[in-house]
Amino acid sequence: MSADAVTVEVGLGTRSYDILIGPGLIGRAGEEIARRLPGIRAAIVSDENVAAHHLGALSESLSRSGIESTSIMLPAGEKTKNFDALQQVVDGILAARLERGDAVIALGGGVIGDLAGFAAGIVRRGMNFVQMPTSLLAQVDSSVGGKTGINTAHGKNLVGVFHQPRLVLADTGALDTLPAREFRAGYAEVAKYGLIDRPDFFAWLEKNWQEVFDGGPARTEAIAQSCSAKAEVVARDEFETGDRALLNLGHTFGHALEAATGYDGARLVHGEGVAIGMALAHRFSARLNLASHDDAARVEAHLTAVGLPWRMADIPGPLPDAERLLGYIAQDKKVSRGALTFILTHGVGQSFIARDVPASEVLSFLRENHPG
Amino acid sequence: MSADAVTVEVGLGTRSYDILIGPGLIGRAGEEIARRLPGIRAAIVSDENVAAHHLGALSESLSRSGIESTSIMLPAGEKTKNFDALQQVVDGILAARLERGDAVIALGGGVIGDLAGFAAGIVRRGMNFVQMPTSLLAQVDSSVGGKTGINTAHGKNLVGVFHQPRLVLADTGALDTLPAREFRAGYAEVAKYGLIDRPDFFAWLEKNWQEVFDGGPARTEAIAQSCSAKAEVVARDEFETGDRALLNLGHTFGHALEAATGYDGARLVHGEGVAIGMALAHRFSARLNLASHDDAARVEAHLTAVGLPWRMADIPGPLPDAERLLGYIAQDKKVSRGALTFILTHGVGQSFIARDVPASEVLSFLRENHPG
Numbered sequence: 001m002s003a004d005a006v007t008v009e010v011g012l013g014t015r016s017y018d019i020l021i022g023p024g025l026i027g028r029a030g031e032e033i034a035r036r037l038p039g040i041r042a043a044i045v046s047d048e049n050v051a052a053h054h055l056g057a058l059s060e061s062l063s064r065s066g067i068e069s070t071s072i073m074l075p076a077g078e079k080t081k082n083f084d085a086l087q088q089v090v091d092g093i094l095a096a097r098l099e100r101g102d103a104v105i106a107l108g109g110g111v112i113g114d115l116a117g118f119a120a121g122i123v124r125r126g127m128n129f130v131q132m133p134t135s136l137l138a139q140v141d142s143s144v145g146g147k148t149g150i151n152t153a154h155g156k157n158l159v160g161v162f163h164q165p166r167l168v169l170a171d172t173g174a175l176d177t178l179p180a181r182e183f184r185a186g187y188a189e190v191a192k193y194g195l196i197d198r199p200d201f202f203a204w205l206e207k208n209w210q211e212v213f214d215g216g217p218a219r220t221e222a223i224a225q226s227c228s229a230k231a232e233v234v235a236r237d238e239f240e241t242g243d244r245a246l247l248n249l250g251h252t253f254g255h256a257l258e259a260a261t262g263y264d265g266a267r268l269v270h271g272e273g274v275a276i277g278m279a280l281a282h283r284f285s286a287r288l289n290l291a292s293h294d295d296a297a298r299v300e301a302h303l304t305a306v307g308l309p310w311r312m313a314d315i316p317g318p319l320p321d322a323e324r325l326l327g328y329i330a331q332d333k334k335v336s337r338g339a340l341t342f343i344l345t346h347g348v349g350q351s352f353i354a355r356d357v358p359a360s361e362v363l364s365f366l367r368e369n370h371p372g
Numbered sequence: 373m374s375a376d377a378v379t380v381e382v383g384l385g386t387r388s389y390d391i392l393i394g395p396g397l398i399g400r401a402g403e404e405i406a407r408r409l410p411g412i413r414a415a416i417v418s419d420e421n422v423a424a425h426h427l428g429a430l431s432e433s434l435s436r437s438g439i440e441s442t443s444i445m446l447p448a449g450e451k452t453k454n455f456d457a458l459q460q461v462v463d464g465i466l467a468a469r470l471e472r473g474d475a476v477i478a479l480g481g482g483v484i485g486d487l488a489g490f491a492a493g494i495v496r497r498g499m500n501f502v503q504m505p506t507s508l509l510a511q512v513d514s515s516v517g518g519k520t521g522i523n524t525a526h527g528k529n530l531v532g533v534f535h536q537p538r539l540v541l542a543d544t545g546a547l548d549t550l551p552a553r554e555f556r557a558g559y560a561e562v563a564k565y566g567l568i569d570r571p572d573f574f575a576w577l578e579k580n581w582q583e584v585f586d587g588g589p590a591r592t593e594a595i596a597q598s599c600s601a602k603a604e605v606v607a608r609d610e611f612e613t614g615d616r617a618l619l620n621l622g623h624t625f626g627h628a629l630e631a632a633t634g635y636d637g638a639r640l641v642h643g644e645g646v647a648i649g650m651a652l653a654h655r656f657s658a659r660l661n662l663a664s665h666d667d668a669a670r671v672e673a674h675l676t677a678v679g680l681p682w683r684m685a686d687i688p689g690p691l692p693d694a695e696r697l698l699g700y701i702a703q704d705k706k707v708s709r710g711a712l713t714f715i716l717t718h719g720v721g722q723s724f725i726a727r728d729v730p731a732s733e734v735l736s737f738l739r740e741n742h743p744g
Contacts, residue, residue: 083455083459087455090524090531091524091525091526094524094526094527094530094531095526121533122494122531122532122533123530123531124530124531125519125521125532125533125534125611125612126533126534126611147497149497152462152463152466153463154463154466154467155466158466158495158496159462159466159494159495159496160494160497161493161494161497161498161533162497162498239497239498240497
């Protein structure tokens with residue numbers, strides 16, 4: 001594989017778009033965007049941390065391709081994903097007098113992508129949107145599928161729209177500046193795609209994960225496989241009325257643990273919650289005699305190898321008791337009309353949507369696995 | 373025609389829905405909603421004025437059909453269509469713990485419909501939405517087509533989403549409590565559908581307008597014709613990339629006049645701006661030798677007959693000069709990439725989209741017709 005970009009197409013009819021993955025894409029974003037959206041102007045939405053590394057290169061590239069741009073800067077961090085910041089981005093886009101055919105460019109991680117995408121989806125009832133994810137998590141997850149949104153006091157991502165990008169530019173070089181813990185957390189979502197329905201990819205990761213962490217072609221390959229896996233599921237179910245729920249593997253337990261630790265990133269970041277959640281989903285499936293305990297052990301071994309947490313005991317500090325954790329699960333938005341829905345599995349790469357999982361089974365399982 | 377409801381279907385593939393039009397629909401909303409959306413809960417969004425007349429009847433009807441509901445009250449008036457009110461509605465829906473399959477019901481005029489529809493479009497990335505328009509303008513315009521939105525300091529309706537309702541219940545009885553001026557302003561949009569592409573409907577209105585104002589079957593018929601006319605245009609162009617612009621007949625001049633009078637409803641309400649705008653569009657078309665002066669005179673005569681304003685001189689108080697009015701037109705969102713787009717006409721019922729209308733022609737026309 002060359003160092004050049006690989007392309008994954010997300011097939012959504014008239015809303016189809018390309019994801020370009022590879023090094024150096026920020027520096028040639030202008031030509032890639034101008035080729036697909038000629039004659040536009042743009043608003044770049046970013047945060048201060050990312051902008052310090054990449055905003056100059058992006059602005060220059062746009063300028064070289066004749067794309068006039070303005071930039072809208074936000075504080076870094078999950079707290080930014082709120083109504084006030086949304087209003088600030090919307091005002092910035094309108095103040096620049098951008099029209100529906102112009103573009104909003106998200107340069108940053110998942111927070112920036114979700115927020116900028118939401119703004120692009122509502123200004124003039126939908127503007128062109130270009131994603132330039134700079135974290136591994138954003139490259140393999142939030143940049144594919146068109147979900148945008150913000151958090152409210154009632155929960156995370158409860159407010160937003162489906163708004164597909166016109167183009168995603170995933171510059172793998174941007175990942176070199178990520179802190180190791182953040183890269184590792186993003187890797188949990190990479191492994192997730194293998195566990196959902198690509199057993200060969202999971203086996204490939206077991207062998208090649210070190211090269212994925214080190215960078216180079218294996219990293220590009222892992223990101224491309226992940227985007228392609230997600231794109232396949234999204235193409236089947238763009239508006240999340242069915243199959244798309246598979247992408248929540250590990251997320252029901254994971255979200256509950258994030259909530260239970262007060263979204264304190266020092267204790268648990270999203271990808272770590274997903275890692276623990278995936279391990280628990282496999283162990284819970286084994287306990288329900290749906291999968292083998294060997295498969296659960298295999299997942300735990302791989303998470304251990306890459307340095308990700310996989311037990312509730314791996315979270316520093318005290319956790320609420322099992323009853324309270326169940327309460328957090330029941331509050332999760334994946335709960336439909338009071339029934340508990342989980343993504344369970346018959347083994348590595350064989351996950352499925354289980355509706356009406358009895359709360360009593362979940363509670364017993366949480367009690368058995370609770371560190372307290 | 374009986375006093376029972378007539379049904380207009382809006383054909384939008386999987387997003388198709390029915391508009392029921394007739395007296396007494398608020399009192400039997402529960403059964404109509406429960407039949408289409410069984411097992412749901414609901415949040416009613418309304419304003420204090422409308423609620424005083426109709427909220428009790430609606431809540432009771434829902435309750436009789438087993439639909440548990442909560443209500444979210446807003447101050448009446450256009451000023452309510454802002455980010456703060458949107459956030460308040462969103463919070464109210466989330467606080468009631470409604471899920472994606474539950475419904476937001478808008479009970480009120482265009483402001484409530486646009487705001488509640490926007491909230492329904494973004495909570496959980498899209499909930500079920502039911503429109504119960506209580507003004508003539510809302511029944512014939514904003515309840516058809518799925519446009520939702522709010523105003524910002526940069527202009528009206530610049531932020532929103534396309535979100536189609538699942539059902540529209542237009543209770544013609546609710547119009548009996550409207551002030552005469554508001555009913556008349558809404559009538560401007562009724563006449564508009566005749567002028568766009570239904571010359572027979574316009575001729576029918578010339579003969580029957582008094583009965584439409586008096587209520588009864590002619591009113592129901594006029595509303596049904598209007599909804600059906602709009603539905604036909606929307607079905608051709610759901611996301612306003614082409615033909616849908618026809619619905620802006622009278623709106624480019626009208627919006628400019630609304631802006632020029634500072635959106636002061638004491639001087640000019642939206643429908644009155646549209647009435648003047650439609651008359652100007654016909655007179656401007658005649659000046660450009662596209663239509664006959666007789667057709668322009670016919671439009672002016674009908675607006676005079678029903679008591680609607682049709683000249684700039686009919687607006688009380690001073691207006692900005694022609695140059696400034698042109699500035700307001702150029703700011704209007706219908707301006708695409710600097711070119712002036714107008715809906716012009718070849719005569720009654722023969723309107724069309726004219727792109728690249730020279731600003732100099734518009735300016736001369738405004739000067740000739742300026743009362744100052």
